[in-house]
Amino acid sequence: MDVTPLIQPADTKLVLMVMDGLGGYADAEHGTELEEAVTPNLDLLAAEGVTGLCEPVGPGITPGSGPGHLGIFGYDPEAFELGRGALSAAGLDFALQAGDVAARGNFCTLDAGGRVADRRAGRIPDPDARAVVEKLQAGVHLDGAEVFFRHEREHRLLVVLRGPGLDPRLTDTDPQATGVPPLDAEALDPEAKRTAELVEELGNQVRALLADEPRANYVLLRGFDTHRELPSFQDRYGLRAAAVAIYPMYRGIASLLGMDVLGHPKDLDEQLEILRGAWADYDYFFVHHKYTDSAGEDGDRARKIKAIETLDAVVPQVRALGPDVIAVTGDHATPSQLAAHSWHPVPTLLWSPHCGRDDVTHYGERWCLRGGLGIRPTKDLMAIMLANAGRLAKYGA
C-alpha cells in the first residue's frame, strides 16, 4: 500500500547496503556464491535479525538495474519506468531537458565483417575511452539535433540528442550478443521515425570517425529514454536520504529520487569514510557495492565470492555508527553460471532491535528461504524498514 500518508517523524537512522547482482543459484557442484562466501558479520546480522528472499520485479522476471533499484527503494518498478539513458544522465549530473532523448552507449569492437566481436571494447581504460568520446563530440554533427557524448566509466558513455520533435520510443542498437552486427534503432511508434533516422545517421558517422580505433570502433546504444520526474524520497518517506555509490548509474538513480549523492568514492573504504562523515546529516543511507555484479557478469564465481566477503568485512564499521535499521539485499541476481542478470530471488536480511528473529543464522539463499521475511516482492522491503525505524503510524483506528 501507499505508505506516504502514514509517515511520521522519528529520530532513527536506516542503512541499506545493496550488493549489486547478489543473488545466485545452487547447482549439483556448488552452493550459491553467498552461501559459500565466508561472511561472519552478515551471518551475525542474520542471526540477530530476520531474513527472506525478494523478487525485484516479478516472478521469472530478470530485472535491469533501474527497476531492480526502484523496487528496493519502494517504488513499484512496473509503475515507474526508467530508461538507462535517463539513469546515465542523472549519474553524470547531465541535466536532461524536457524533450531530450538519452541513451546508454557502450563502446564495442566490430570485426572486419562489421560484427560485434567484443561488446565492451576490451573494457577500455578510462583515459583511452575519454579520448574517443572527445573525438566523437568534435566530429559528429546531425541535421536538426544537437548531440552530446559524455564518458561514464570504462566502455560506458552517455549519448543525448536535443532538438525539436524527438521521441525516445526506439529499440536498442545493442544486439546483446557477439558475432552479429549491431541492430538498427527501430521506431516503436510512427512519431519516433525521425529520431530513428537521426540515430542511424549518428551510427554511420560514429563508424566512419572510429574506423581506425583498435578497440572502441563503434558505439552500441540501449535504453533510449527522456527526462522524467519521479516523486522524491523526501516527499514519499520524509527521509533525508544520501547515496554513497561509485558508479554513475547508481548515483543517477539516487539523484532522480532526490537523494544527495555524496562525494566521489573510488572504493568501499572511501564509501565508509563518506558514510561516517555524513552520519549526522541524514536519516537514510544507500550504500552501493558494484563488484558482486561485475564478477557475476564475468562468470567469475571466485571473484563474486570475494566481493561479498569484502562487503562483509565493513559491516562492523557500519554497526559502529549505531544505525537503527540495517537492510542488506541486491537489486537482482547475477549467477556466475549465467554470467548475466537473472530472475532468481535475492537473499535479503533486515536487522533492527524490533524486527524479531527467525531461526536463520547464516545469510544465504537456502537459509533465507526459511526466514521470517518469506518470499516477497522487493518493493515491500521499504515499508518494513520504515516500520522498524518507527516511521510509520498505525493504519486506521
Next chain:
Amino acid sequence: MDVTPLIQPADTKLVLMVMDGLGGYADAEHGTELEEAVTPNLDLLAAEGVTGLCEPVGPGITPGSGPGHLGIFGYDPEAFELGRGALSAAGLDFALQAGDVAARGNFCTLDAGGRVADRRAGRIPDPDARAVVEKLQAGVHLDGAEVFFRHEREHRLLVVLRGPGLDPRLTDTDPQATGVPPLDAEALDPEAKRTAELVEELGNQVRALLADEPRANYVLLRGFDTHRELPSFQDRYGLRAAAVAIYPMYRGIASLLGMDVLGHPKDLDEQLEILRGAWADYDYFFVHHKYTDSAGEDGDRARKIKAIETLDAVVPQVRALGPDVIAVTGDHATPSQLAAHSWHPVPTLLWSPHCGRDDVTHYGERWCLRGGLGIRPTKDLMAIMLANAGRLAKYGA
C-alpha cells in the same frame, strides 16, 4: 506482470505435466496421496530442481478445471473466464459460433420421486451413452433455437443452443448433490430470461424422451457459456505449443489457447508415444493426466496414489527426450477425503539446469512447503518456466 513484451526466441523445449486434481491434505491417519505414493522419478526431479505450492485461483478458492488450467498456462483465471460449455465444445471440435450458448451436460439417474440418485448415471459406458445422445438429437425440438447434443466420454455430453437472442448468463441445473431434484436454470440477467425458458423446455423434453432409460434418464447442465476469443500461446509466449491429452475438456482448453491437440491417445503410454513423435515440431508440451482427479473424486485414496505412481513411471521417458524445462503440478486439489475439488495448494516442481536447488528431495505437499518456489499463485509458474527456458529478455535498463 505481462511477459509478452519480454518474449525472446530460444531453442529450448518445455514440458508441463499436469496431474489433474493432484493436491491433497494430510490428516491424523494419513499423509497426502502424493506424500504416500512411491515416486522415485519425481523425487529425483524435486532433488535436482525447486519445489513449492501453487494456489490456482486464490487463497481458499476451489477451482473448476477451466480456471485451474488457465492459471497453469499463465492466464489469470480472474481475467479470462471460461465456461465448461465452451471448453467442452472446443474439446469436441464443435465450432461454437458467436451467439451460441453451450453447456456441459451430465447424464444422471433420477429416482421415482424425480430426485438425483446418481449424478453420473453409473458412469454409463460410451456405447450406451452414445445411443442416448442420438435419441436426444432426434427427439428434442425447441421453438426458436436449434439444439445440438454431442457425446464426450462416459456420462458427459455437450449441449449447444443456437439461435437469435440467446444469453449464457444462467445458473446450473446440476444441484451437485444427490437426493435432491435438478434445479431450474435461472436467468442472472433479464436478457437471459428467454434462454432460461428454452432450457426449461429442453429439460422437459429430455425427461419425457428418457423416461424409460434404466440409468441415463435425465441430463444435468452446468457452465453455460458462449464463444470466446482468447489470446493464443503463440501470441503471448511465442511458443509452438502442443497438447497431449485424453479427455475432451483438456483438449478443449488447449485448443482454445491455440495449442495443437495431438492424436487421440487412450492411455499414458500412447500419450508418451505421441510426445516422442512430435518432439521436434514444438517448443512446449502439455501432458494431461486425468486419473488422479477421477480417483480423488471417487474418494478412492489407493487409486489416486496408484495414478500418481503411474505418472511417475513415465518421467524417465520424458527426461530421455532432453527437455530444457520440466514442470509438474496439478490444476487443483482433489483430496480423496472430500471426494471433490478443493482449495488446497497444489504441490509443484520445476526442473531445469538453471532453476537452482532447494533442500527438498521428495515431491509432496509438506516437503514442497520448504521449497524454493514458496507458496505462490499458479499463474506465476509460466513466467518462471519461460525464464528458465531462456525465453524472457531483461526488464528495463
